[in-house]
Amino acid sequence: MLALRATNLTKQYGNKTVVNQLNLEIKQGVIFGFLGQNGAGKSTFINMITGLVRPTSGTFELLGAPNDSLKDVRTRIGVLPDYSTFYENFTALDHLKYFSKVLGLKTTTDELKQLLRDVQLEDAIDVKTKNYSFGMKKKLGIAQALINRPEILFLDEPTSGVDANSILGIHTLIRKIAADGTTIFLTSHNLDEVEKLCTEIAIMQDGTIQTQGTMEELREQHEKNITVHVKHALLDNDTQQHLQTKLSTLAKDVNVSSTHSTFIVQSEHDIANINSYLVSQHVNVYRLEVEEASLEEIFLNLGSEIRSA
Numbered sequence: 159m160l161a162l163r164a165t166n167l168t169k170q171y172g173n174k175t176v177v178n179q180l181n182l183e184i185k186q187g188v189i190f191g192f193l194g195q196n197g198a199g200k201s202t203f204i205n206m207i208t209g210l211v212r213p214t215s216g217t218f219e220l221l222g223a224p225n226d227s228l229k230d231v232r233t234r235i236g237v238l239p240d241y242s243t244f245y246e247n248f249t250a251l252d253h254l255k256y257f258s259k260v261l262g263l264k265t266t267t268d269e270l271k272q273l274l275r276d277v278q279l280e281d282a283i284d285v286k287t288k289n290y291s292f293g294m295k296k297k298l299g300i301a302q303a304l305i306n307r308p309e310i311l312f313l314d315e316p317t318s319g320v321d322a323n324s325i326l327g328i329h330t331l332i333r334k335i336a337a338d339g340t341t342i343f344l345t346s347h348n349l350d351e352v353e354k355l356c357t358e359i360a361i362m363q364d365g366t367i368q369t370q371g372t373m374e375e376l377r378e379q380h381e382k383n384i385t386v387h388v389k390h391a392l393l394d395n396d397t398q399q400h401l402q403t404k405l406s407t408l409a410k411d412v413n414v415s416s417t418h419s420t421f422i423v424q425s426e427h428d429i430a431n432i433n434s435y436l437v438s439q440h441v442n443v444y445r446l447e448v449e450e451a452s453l454e455e456i457f458l459n460l461g462s463e464i465r466s467a
């Protein structure tokens with residue numbers, strides 16, 4: 159069973175189409191990163207999936223339940239919205255007890271305390287939330303979203319405004335929740351975070367999914383420049399010059415020195431060609447390192463692909 163399948167999902171506000179015939183499939187157990195510039199339609203998509211906003215047209219299935227029977231799965235999902243509000247005079251424990259009751263769960267106080275420990279709020283269990291920092295409120299929001307041990311957890315910007323130490327803690331927690339079998343749907347503007355955490359990534363633009371895949375697949379599809387560093391046996395001046403000239407016909411930004419050379423190619427195929435050429439010239443290659451494109455580069459490349467289309 160898929161965790162989520164959206165088919166031609168569309169949301170219009172007046173004349174404006176915010177989510178446009180969107181198709182998406184998410185397998186169970188993945189940490190799914192959902193990216194897009196401001197206004198791309200991410201929150202609107204999540205709001206439809208979590209039942210806050212009604213689609214204009216199209217359908218989706220969440221944990222196997224069709225969108226018109228969402229109440230059947232509501233207790234199996236967890237949601238951290240992009241902002242959470244809490245009763246100021248409640249402590250963290252009061253909050254979790256309250257939400258546990260609202261959801262009709264039979265969670266014990268010990269279990270709720272453990273949940274607060276999991277999100278590193280053990281020192282603030284009995285502190286009123288009016289005294290919480292922004293980051294502490296995020297953590298409490300995550301604890302609240304986990305209270306029903308959800309099968310799929312929606313995290314909208316879980317680390318924005320959170321200090322670096324706490325971010326590491328939240329990342330560890332997300333990995334642990336995923337390892338326990340929960341599917342994670344993560345929205346973040348922090349591309350580094352998405353690259354580190356997510357096993358699958360989709361990039362949304364103007365209401366549709368522009369690309370989707372693992373980091374490896376995204377690199378294959380959208381990587382424009384691959385930087386290659388070669389360490390080789392000592393070359394004499396003539397060979398260096400010869401290689402500089404020849405490699406410049408096969409690659410960009412070629413820089414051949416006596417023991418190291420670097421160049422930029424457009425595809426892995428070019429690397430194989432250059433390597434064969436070096437072998438044919440009896441250049442002993444000791445090491446060949448490829449600098450992989452970051453998600454940020456892919457994201458920027460995609461933006462320019464769309465603008466020039």
Ligand SMILES: Nc1ncnc2c1ncn2[C@@H]1O[C@H](COP(=O)(O)OP(=O)(O)OP(=O)(O)O)[C@@H](O)[C@H]1O
Pocket residue numbers: 171176194195196197198199200201202203
């Ligand atoms: N209730 C609404 N009524 C009218 N327009 C809306 C409504 N909600 C969202 N929009 C518009 O839909 C577009 C997409 O908004 P949405 O919040 O889904 O984008 P987003 O990708 O989540 O952006 P961000 O990264 O800034 O959170 C925006 O142009 C927004 O102004």
